[in-house]
Amino acid sequence: MILAIETSCDDTCAAVVTDDGEIRSNVISSQGIHDAYGGVVPELAARAHAERCDLVVADALRTAGITLDDVTRVAVTRGPGLVGALLVGLQTAKAIAVGRGLPLIAVDHLEGHLLACTLQPVSFEPPFVALVASGGHTFLSRVDDAGTIEELGGTLDDAAGEAIDKGARLLGLPYPGGPALERLAADGDPTAFAFPTGAKVQGLDCSFSGLKTSLLYKVRDLGDEEASARRADLAASYQRAVVETLAVRVERALRATGLRRLAVGGGVAANGPLRERLRALDAEVAIPDRSLCTDNAAMIAAVARHRPALAEADVAGLEAYATGQRRTAAAR
Numbered sequence: 001m002i003l004a005i006e007t008s009c010d011d012t013c014a015a016v017v018t019d020d021g022e023i024r025s026n027v028i029s030s031q032g033i034h035d036a037y038g039g040v041v042p043e044l045a046a047r048a049h050a051e052r053c054d055l056v057v058a059d060a061l062r063t064a065g066i067t068l069d070d071v072t073r074v075a076v077t078r079g080p081g082l083v084g085a086l087l088v089g090l091q092t093a094k095a096i097a098v099g100r101g102l103p104l105i106a107v108d109h110l111e112g113h114l115l116a117c118t119l120q121p122v123s124f125e126p127p128f129v130a131l132v133a134s135g136g137h138t139f140l141s142r143v144d145d146a147g148t149i150e151e152l153g154g155t156l157d158d159a160a161g162e163a164i165d166k167g168a169r170l171l172g173l174p175y176p177g178g179p180a181l182e183r184l185a186a187d188g189d190p191t192a193f194a195f196p197t198g199a200k201v202q203g204l205d206c207s208f209s210g211l212k213t214s215l216l217y218k219v220r221d222l223g224d225e226e227a228s229a230r231r232a233d234l235a236a237s238y239q240r241a242v243v244e245t246l247a248v249r250v251e252r253a254l255r256a257t258g259l260r261r262l263a264v265g266g267g268v269a270a271n272g273p274l275r276e277r278l279r280a281l282d283a284e285v286a287i288p289d290r291s292l293c294t295d296n297a298a299m300i301a302a303v304a305r306h307r308p309a310l311a312e313a314d315v316a317g318l319e320a321y322a323t324g325q326r327r328t329a330a331a332r
């Protein structure tokens with residue numbers, strides 16, 4: 001039985017997952033204290049994790065109907081993320097592992113998003129092409145098995161979630177923008193405005209900065225009154241451009257690899273129109289339940305199933321790594 005802990009951003013998460021990937025509990029405590037600031041405040045996030053991490057772990061054990069005596073391995077997110085936030089999870093996991101003499105597995109958060117689809121009941125196993133589209137990252141990988149992950153393409157600037165959050169803010173929506181933008185877009189016409197998707201740019205990389213700027217200019221050109229009256233159309237057209245940008249690259253990656261299997265993860269994969277668009281592709285498509293797309297600890301356990309535990313001597317010195325440091329030696 002794996003106990004997993006995830007505190008990389010603003011959700012305090014703990015989960016209990018069996019060795020064959022069945023989720024027994026997946027507790028997510030969203031801090032909800034950052035909305036007033038329009039984004040996550042790192043210091044506040046770390047403090048809130050410190051206040052609630054033990055409670056969330058206890059809740060995960062209770063919900064799973066087990067005690068620490070039943071846990072055989074502890075898994076924890078090491079990065080990338082906010083270092084102060086990550087350290088809270090790391091310290092909690094280390095304390096449990098050392099105190100109980102249990103193996104500790106350090107997990108990369110992005111591999112968590114990438115392998116979330118391998119958890120039951122979906123149990124979608126490699127080989128597959130994987131799209132991860134989250135708040136801080138967007139990339140396509142070829143996954144031949146859980147240990148062989150090759151990056152095929154990424155974003156040249158913003159992540160898809162970042163583009164959505166910034167677009168949402170321009171339309172006066174609260175943070176995080178994704179769910180609010182999706183709700184507003186539901187009443188709009190996705191073909192009302194033609195925003196760029198970079199479909200003519202070859203390759204598997206994508207870019208969102210032009211899209212964001214074109215929304216900014218469109219809102220300015222329309223003027224306050226008209227932009228406000230057409231908010232739903234703007235939201236729907238903008239959302240459609242993000243979806244198309246991603247879908248075009250996914251189609252290319254499937255063609256380039258010859259794989260007809262696609263796994264999708266990361267917070268943006270919670271988006272209804274994106275799920276619909278990707279599910280309509282000529283491929284076997286696995287998109288986990290929305291609660292497994294945004295940050296959670298069950299996905300960290302999903303990776304831990306396939307990773308060795310740290311040597312005992314390395315546990316005390318285990319450190320976090322920040323967003324942007326993913327490709328350093330520490331990450332792999």
Ligand SMILES: Nc1ncnc2c1ncn2[C@@H]1O[C@H](COP(=O)(O)OP(=O)(O)OP(=O)(O)O)[C@@H](O)[C@H]1O
Nearest residue numbers: 134135136137161176177178179267268270271295
């Ligand atoms: N329904 C939705 N539609 C579109 N975007 C969404 C939806 N729900 C959440 N998102 C977006 O997902 C992002 C959060 O995803 P996630 O929690 O995976 O990111 P993160 O953990 O902050 O970043 P990373 O995983 O890259 O470190 C936010 O940008 C949010 O707006």
Ligand SMILES: [Mg+2]
Nearest residue numbers: 134135294295
């Ligand atoms: Mg994430």
